[in-house]
Amino acid sequence: MRERGFVLTPTYRVARGRAEVHLHAVMEGGEAAVIVDDRMKPYFFVRRREAEAARRGGGRVVESGLRTLDGETVARVEGELPQELSRVRDSLEARGVECFEADLRFASRYLIDRGIRGAFSVEGAFERRGAVGRVYRNPRIEGAHFVPRLRxxxxxxxxxxxxxxxxxxxxxxxxxxxxxxxxxxxxxxxxxxxxxxxxxxxxxxxxxxxxxxxxxxxxxxxxxxxxxxxxxxxxxxxxxxxxxxxxxxxxxxxxxxxxxxxxxxxxxxxxxxxxxxxxxxxxxxxxxxxxxxxxxxxxxxxxxxxxxxxxxxxxxxxxxxxxxxxxxxxxxxxxxxxxxxxxGLVELTVRRSLLTGMPLDRVSALPAEYPAWMADFQARDRFVEGAER
The missing domain is CATH 3.30.420.10 (Ribonuclease H-like superfamily/Ribonuclease H)
Known part of the structure; x- marks a missing residue:
C-alpha cells in the first residue's frame, strides 16, 4: 500500500562503511517517519574525454548517456562515501578538470533522482521505533503531490x-x-x-x-x-x-x-x-x-x-x-x-519547498544555492549542469 509523506530533514549517515540517506518526514496521517536507503552511491560527472583522469584519481567511472549544455558527452564518477568523492573532486579540479553537479548534497541528489520535491509516496515494510516513528528501509519511493499540515x-x-x-x-x-x-x-x-x-x-x-x-x-x-x-x-x-x-x-x-x-x-x-x-x-x-x-x-x-x-x-x-x-x-x-x-508563513514555506525541492529551512537560500528543480529539469532533458564556485 502506497502512502504519502513530506520530507522535513534530508541528511545521510555512514553505517558499516556505507552511506545511508536518512529522510526524516511526516506522513499524511501526521505520524513521524524516517526513510533509510543505502542503495545509492554518491556521484558527479566529468567530460568523457577526461574520464581516465577521474579513474586515476580514485573514482569509479561509468557511462551516463548525458551531455553538457554545450553538447559534450559526460561520464559518471562514483564513490563509496560522499567525503571520499569530495576528495576526488578536489583533486580533479586542482588539475583543471571540470566537475559537473559536484556541489549537490548527497541527500539532495537522492531526492532529485527520484523526482521528490518535498512530497513523496512510499511503499514497503516498516517498523515503529519510538519518537522517530516509522522506519522504512530501502522502500519503493517516488515524488508525489501532497501538502502537509505541520504541527x-x-x-x-x-x-x-x-x-x-x-x-x-x-x-x-x-x-x-x-x-x-x-x-x-x-x-x-x-x-x-x-x-x-x-x-x-x-x-x-x-x-x-x-x-x-x-x-x-x-x-x-x-x-x-x-x-x-x-x-x-x-x-x-x-x-x-x-x-x-x-x-x-x-x-x-x-x-x-x-x-x-x-x-x-x-x-x-x-x-x-x-x-x-x-x-x-x-x-x-x-x-x-x-x-x-x-x-x-x-x-x-x-x-x-x-x-x-x-x-x-x-x-x-x-x-x-x-x-x-x-x-x-x-x-x-x-x-x-x-x-x-x-x-501563512509556514504554509508559504511548504509551497516554496514543493515548488523548488529545497528543504524547508533552505528555501530562503535559493539565490545562493543551486536549485534542485534546475538539476531535475536538466537531467530529464539529458543535460548536466556545471558546479558554481
Missing part, C-alpha cells in the same frame, strides 16, 4: 541581562501553553506555570514537553542566534543533551554560507523555521524586524513590557512579580505563533 511549537526564553542565568521558558502551539519557571516557591502563579528550584530539572522538563508535544516545526524569534545557543549552553552546564529533534542527537547550530548569513539550527526529525527569517523571507516590509515591530504591524498589539527597557523590566519582574514575567514570556511565544499563522 508548530513556538518557544521563547527569558534570561538575566548578562545571559548567564535562565529565568523561564515559554511555549505555545503544539502541546499547549506552558511556562517553565526557575524560582524557589510558587507565589500564586497561574496554572500554566511549572516551577523548578534547579536549572537542570527545568531543562529536563522542557525537553520532555517538546518530545510529548511532538511538533514538526519549532519556531521563535531569533531562535538560531539567541534562544537555541543559550539553551544549548544551559543544557551542557546541567549535563544534558539539548536534543530537540526526534532523535537523541544534539541541535547543531550553523551560519548559512550564502549571502544571507542567517543562523541555522539543524535537528533530526523536526525543522527550525525562525519567525524573524520567515517574515524577512516573505518580503514583509517593516521599519525593523524586532518582534515588537512585527507584532504591532501584523497583529495590532505588542510585547507586554513594551519595546523599551526590556532587560531591566525583565529583571524587575523576575524579582518582584513572577506572574507578570510568566505572562510576558508566554505572550512572546504566542506573538510569534500568531504572526506566522496570520501571514
Amino acid at each position: 508548530v511549537l513556538s518557544l521563547d526564553i527569558e534570561t538575566s541581562l548578562d545571559g548567564e542565568r535562565l529565568y523561564a521558558i515559554g511555549v505555545a502551539g503544539a502541546g499547549g501553553e506552558r511556562v517553565f519557571l526557575l524560582r524557589d516557591g510558587n507565589p500564586g502563579l497561574p496554572g500554566y506555570v511549572e516551577v523548578f528550584g534547579e536549572e537542570g530539572a527545568l531543562l529536563a522538563r522542557f525537553l520532555e514537553h517538546v518530545r510529548e508535544a511532538d511538533p514538526d516545526v519549532l519556531t521563535g524569534w531569533s531562535l538560531p542566534d539567541f534562544d537555541l545557543p543559550a539553551l544549548q549552553r544551559y543544557c551542557r552546564r546541567a549535563g544534558l543533551v539539548c536534543a530537540l529533534g526526534r532523535t537523541r542527537e544534539e541541535v547543531v547550530l550553523r551560519r548559512d554560507p550564502g549571502f544571507t548569513r542567517e543562523g541555522r539550527a539543524v535537528l533530526s526529525g523536526r525543522v527550525v523555521l525562525d519567525g524573524l527569517a520567515l517574515v524577512r523571507g516573505a518580503f514583509v516590509r517593516l521599519d525593523d524586524y524586532r518582534l515588537e515591530t512585527a507584532a504591532q504591524a501584523l497583529l495590532g498589539r505588542g510585547k507586554l513590557l513594551g519595546p523599551d527597557g526590556k532587560g531591566a523590566s525583565i529583571e524587575a519582574a523576575y524579582r518582584d512579580d513572577p506572574a507578570l514575567l510568566c505572562e510576558y514570556n508566554l505572550e512572546d511565544a504566542r506573538l510569534v505563533l500568531e504572526i506566522i499563522e496570520k501571514a
Whole structure:
C-alpha cells in the first residue's frame, strides 16, 4: 500500500562503511517517519574525454548517456562515501578538470533522482521505533503531490541581562501553553506555570514537553542566534543533551554560507523555521524586524513590557512579580505563533519547498544555492549542469 509523506530533514549517515540517506518526514496521517536507503552511491560527472583522469584519481567511472549544455558527452564518477568523492573532486579540479553537479548534497541528489520535491509516496515494510516513528528501509519511493499540515511549537526564553542565568521558558502551539519557571516557591502563579528550584530539572522538563508535544516545526524569534545557543549552553552546564529533534542527537547550530548569513539550527526529525527569517523571507516590509515591530504591524498589539527597557523590566519582574514575567514570556511565544499563522508563513514555506525541492529551512537560500528543480529539469532533458564556485 502506497502512502504519502513530506520530507522535513534530508541528511545521510555512514553505517558499516556505507552511506545511508536518512529522510526524516511526516506522513499524511501526521505520524513521524524516517526513510533509510543505502542503495545509492554518491556521484558527479566529468567530460568523457577526461574520464581516465577521474579513474586515476580514485573514482569509479561509468557511462551516463548525458551531455553538457554545450553538447559534450559526460561520464559518471562514483564513490563509496560522499567525503571520499569530495576528495576526488578536489583533486580533479586542482588539475583543471571540470566537475559537473559536484556541489549537490548527497541527500539532495537522492531526492532529485527520484523526482521528490518535498512530497513523496512510499511503499514497503516498516517498523515503529519510538519518537522517530516509522522506519522504512530501502522502500519503493517516488515524488508525489501532497501538502502537509505541520504541527508548530513556538518557544521563547527569558534570561538575566548578562545571559548567564535562565529565568523561564515559554511555549505555545503544539502541546499547549506552558511556562517553565526557575524560582524557589510558587507565589500564586497561574496554572500554566511549572516551577523548578534547579536549572537542570527545568531543562529536563522542557525537553520532555517538546518530545510529548511532538511538533514538526519549532519556531521563535531569533531562535538560531539567541534562544537555541543559550539553551544549548544551559543544557551542557546541567549535563544534558539539548536534543530537540526526534532523535537523541544534539541541535547543531550553523551560519548559512550564502549571502544571507542567517543562523541555522539543524535537528533530526523536526525543522527550525525562525519567525524573524520567515517574515524577512516573505518580503514583509517593516521599519525593523524586532518582534515588537512585527507584532504591532501584523497583529495590532505588542510585547507586554513594551519595546523599551526590556532587560531591566525583565529583571524587575523576575524579582518582584513572577506572574507578570510568566505572562510576558508566554505572550512572546504566542506573538510569534500568531504572526506566522496570520501571514501563512509556514504554509508559504511548504509551497516554496514543493515548488523548488529545497528543504524547508533552505528555501530562503535559493539565490545562493543551486536549485534542485534546475538539476531535475536538466537531467530529464539529458543535460548536466556545471558546479558554481
